[in-house]
Amino acid sequence: MTRHLFLFATNCLWLMLFALHPAGAVTLVPEGNRNISQPGVPAASAKRTRELNTTYEAKYQKIYKLIKSDSKLRSKIVSVARTYGIDPVHIVGALIGEHTYNVDAYDRLQTYYVKAIAYVKQGLSFDYEGETIGDFVKRPQFSSCAQFKDSLRLWTCREDVWEQDFRGKSVSGKQFPNNRFSAVFFQPFYAGQSFGLGQLSPLIALQMTDMVNRYSGLPKLHADHAADVYKTIMDPDLTLPYMAATLKHSIDVYRRVADFDISANPGITATLYNTGGADSRAHALADSNAARLANGEQPQLPEENYYGWLVNDKIDQLRALF
Numbered sequence: 001m002t003r004h005l006f007l008f009a010t011n012c013l014w015l016m017l018f019a020l021h022p023a024g025a026v027t028l029v030p031e032g033n034r035n036i037s038q039p040g041v042p043a044a045s046a047k048r049t050r051e052l053n054t055t056y057e058a059k060y061q062k063i064y065k066l067i068k069s070d071s072k073l074r075s076k077i078v079s080v081a082r083t084y085g086i087d088p089v090h091i092v093g094a095l096i097g098e099h100t101y102n103v104d105a106y107d108r109l110q111t112y113y114v115k116a117i118a119y120v121k122q123g124l125s126f127d128y129e130g131e132t133i134g135d136f137v138k139r140p141q142f143s144s145c146a147q148f149k150d151s152l153r154l155w156t157c158r159e160d161v162w163e164q165d166f167r168g169k170s171v172s173g174k175q176f177p178n179n180r181f182s183a184v185f186f187q188p189f190y191a192g193q194s195f196g197l198g199q200l201s202p203l204i205a206l207q208m209t210d211m212v213n214r215y216s217g218l219p220k221l222h223a224d225h226a227a228d229v230y231k232t233i234m235d236p237d238l239t240l241p242y243m244a245a246t247l248k249h250s251i252d253v254y255r256r257v258a259d260f261d262i263s264a265n266p267g268i269t270a271t272l273y274n275t276g277g278a279d280s281r282a283h284a285l286a287d288s289n290a291a292r293l294a295n296g297e298q299p300q301l302p303e304e305n306y307y308g309w310l311v312n313d314k315i316d317q318l319r320a321l322f
Helices: 003-020 043-051 056-069 071-084 088-101 110-120 140-147 151-166 181-185 202-216 226-234 236-258 266-275 278-294 306-313 315-319
Strands: none
Touching (some): 071 088, 071 202, 071 236, 088 266, 088 306, 140 151, 151 181, 181 202, 202 226, 202 236, 226 236, 266 278, 266 306
16 A cells, blocks of 8 residues: 555545544544645755754654663653653654754753753853843733743743733833743743753743652742742753653643644654644644534644654664664
8 A cells, every 4th residue: 555545545534433533532643744745844954954954854863863862862752651651752742843954953962961060150041131031920911821820821821911911012111022921031041942852932931840759759840039940940860850741741631622633743743843832733723623513624633744744654773772
């Protein structure tokens, strides 16, 4: 059977199985890509790759070689995955995607440890034009977020308030950039920067810190201790639990909100790791499918983007690591 026929047959089988499920039942998303060919790669990724005088395939081989050659790293991935109840291939998929399309991997894992120590020595803070994030979130616009005690909902609420009330607007005589919350307050070096083996942003780390504390026992992160946040996302021993927590959350929210079990499709979890916003995407998919069903249409399966497509396309090689 050709690959195109296989994808067609897989999608048809899924639709048949979905039709047999009662309303509200959780549907397992099958392995493999829904798209026959890879969705387009963003121009910014292509530009970075050209500037580094390399190719996507070369970058893929570099991160794959790093994981394959480092048995200690693989053992850590397996251990962390077990703690969070996910397949280790989800963590590997996120690593592969990040270092193929966003940044180039270092040749040795030790380099990440060295850089983690270097960040602790820097006088870092999260602020915008002299206003620290701690002072910023005391503004009255954020009062509704005080009801949330867990870090994920608290920082997600604050991010939503930023989008609604501050982004690109003038508030109390201060003009705020038309840019993401994470880029304005949480990336003092340059906008769009993420860090370390897992290429996590400081805001994601702050959102996931309660889950990581609960599952791994690591100290909770605080926005007023920026150096600790940066060390955490640079140090492989600390960042792997945060990667696992992020991936676990995506799996959990898609099951709870959209009635899809994406745990068997690393391309989907990698896509969500790349795009972020698993909660809003799960809600959007649930709303879309409710409308489709009301109109007598078949529901839509979660689909991979260019990044997740590569993970599914290379899945045999990734699983062979373990």
